[in-house]
Amino acid sequence: MSTLAIHGGAPVRTKAFPPYRTFDHNEERAVVEVIRQGIISDFIGAPGDYFLGGPRVRLLEDMWREHTGARHAVAMNSATSVIIAAMAAFGVGPGDEVIVTPYSHVISATAPLLYDAVPIFADSEPDFLCMSPESIRAKISPRTKAIIVVDLFGQSADMEAIMAIAREHNLLVLSDSAHITKATINGRMAGTMAHIGSYSFNGHKTIQCGEGGMAVTDDDDLAMRLRLVRNHAENCVDGYEVQNIENMVGYNFRLTELEAAVAVEQTRKLHGLVDARRELCAHLNRRLQGVPGLTPPQVRPGCTHDYLLYPMLLDPAVVGVSRDEFLRRLDAEGIRSRKVGEEHVPPVTGFVKPIHLLPVFTRRIFRPKGHPWQASYYGHPTQYGLGACPVVENFWQERLFTINAVYPPLTTADMDDIADAVIKVAELSRKG
Template identity: 45%
Template sequence: MTVELAIHGGPKTRTAPFPAHVTVGAEEKARVCEVIDSGVLSNYLGAPHENFYGGRYVRECEAAWADSIGAAHALAFNSNTAGLIAAMGAIGVGPADEVIVTAYSMSISAIAPLFYGATPIFADVEPDTFCLDPASVEAAITPRCKAIIAVDLFGQPFNGPALRALADRHGLKIIEDCAQAPGGQLHGTPTGLLGDIGVFSLNYHKHIHAGEGGIVVTQDAALAQRLAMIRNHGECVAGAWGIEDLRNMIGHNMRMTEIEAAIAKVQLGKLDLLLAERRDRVAYFEEQMRGFAPLTLPKVREGARHVYYAHACLWDTTCGLARNAFVEAVRAELPVFALREKEGVKLGAGYVRPIYLLPAFEHRIALQGAANGLTHSWQSYAPGLCPVVEDLHFNRLISHEFIVPSMERSDIDDVVRAFAKVWDARAALSQGVAA
């Protein structure tokens, strides 16, 4: 039977949009109305006062988050980005210091040290979990190194024991960027607590969200105090509170509003169910795809609970079909998600471009003058720096979001059919004709 691929003008496998992934509802609306009725949308003061730490809903959200993972301290921020920047300040990094970072994540996972003039040093990733490779990290450690930013990419916890051993041996702090991994675990330890400071995201497309926002957790009271000061104009309270270590204690406004905090607390209560539904979709998709020759399904680290922010697979580059050609053809067969129409079909060849290939690194221009950490780097920010990352991004990795809780089995069946249709007609991709 002749099959004409959609990319060549044939009929799509599916035209109706996939159902919108919406996690907010009546409970969040009721809490927002409660905040509005209170008349207090934010209750911070940048002064030595009990409200330096925020209002009722912020504190309730922080307490709930700390309790949910067993953290001694949780602090609400206006974004994961702000939380990572504050974490750099809290541990005291500055000009001429180095921080080891991943090349494969959202840019802030590597950019954060630059806000204090420190130098990002890139390490490569593990080829099957996509998190920092401890061997590459160890090779990057110098006497100037002060910390490691480890990312739980796609919801997979990083190799906590191996990096902890390295950090302890060299006197380094670990900042865990767990934006994509709320509810994850490694050997029973929750994500967020695998390092010295953990940073979660409440951005609108994360597992749970408040539109924007972030939560920073730590077991260290001194770090928690410094994080709170950086969040809210810490220079205004340092004298009154007798703060002696003034490194990086010039504060920002990184505060979460009462409305965001109220939403975030309700969302946190839904996390376990949403993760269970996501794992159910992953299991169903993987069962349907077993035996699909060119694709290797995600590896889960031993002892880990993977929470699948995205489903990241590996393409067999020896299968006779280029990954990019396959992905573009499948994208042509499938629709967008409702409410996310402008983002395109949620299937990607690779993830994000390796961070060190961004213009800021290419031209070594960030903060100007002596505080520009890029001027201190011994690394060449050029192709070839992290071979595994580059191979994943340009040749092998396929990531998609067809495992979100809004996807029914019939929706996933359409995705599987699209994959099979393109693979079965793969000869047509090189010839540009029906097969």
């Protein structure tokens, strides 16, 4: 370990990491059965037997009701669709504010804009990395309608504290649990403490069907509103007992039988797929705990972690180089932060640019004429840009990187390569 590869030494690893592939003959058989039956989607956008979709969509929903313990599960064609539908179901509209995170997929913050509401950004916790209840509380105003909470990287946000705040201020809460597959908080499935929970079956998630998502809720009215928005609600409200039809102009958010068939088989595998990640990450924890300047992911008391990603915090002052230079040196050791060849996911990366720094917010341009920010029904100052969420900005600019290669079929030997490279770069960088 005398010389870094970037300075001419031998790299820790020379072979690529295999991609994350979880499909086998079960998914193949399920898709072939759909094709042979000849009905690829079985929804009709009007009241009747097919308003709720085909048999595989309904089976998938049954499985997620059982898995989560929720009263209702509503499958959609993406978790993005679920988040948009949740804003409709909540009755979010012009003049409302929705508290959101800046550190997630963009829809976690932009969905309120689609209903002419204004996103207000809350900062993150410095240790567990999810939304900070204290920051959420500080951002509440008389205009606040709802909160979109994100369970980041694979563990739950502090939902007991957040739901207590929501009850105090009569706010609705969506849990964006796209990074969650079976993680729990105090014995409950993450995502189920909110008024609506959202899960993802996107191709980059632990279980996948290409594109797909699931909403869960214990509220009968919210469940019906979600189903209406999913399935062309403007054709349906005459045939259903929905007292409040605000926002009930719907979309086509329907999941096909092909995708549902794959998602059913993936759901049957979810425990094994998550447990494999947990074993690999437990090995990384053992190897990386105590390395000066590096902090492995912290697990919230009472929580379990699914490790969609393995986030690490770096202290440049201790390690001796910037986070970006640290990643450049890992690149040279064969733990690359860029896609190489047929690799599906780079084994190490930073994370997304904070959403509150994107032009839609810094320039306040979405609808024509400056809406919703400049609309007569709103017209209140909002804080976007650098300085609005200093913890998240520090993560993005200086401290956070993620290890993505924590999935089957990788082994503890592969984790040892990652750990050896991280330790090598940390130790030799610290020595100058």
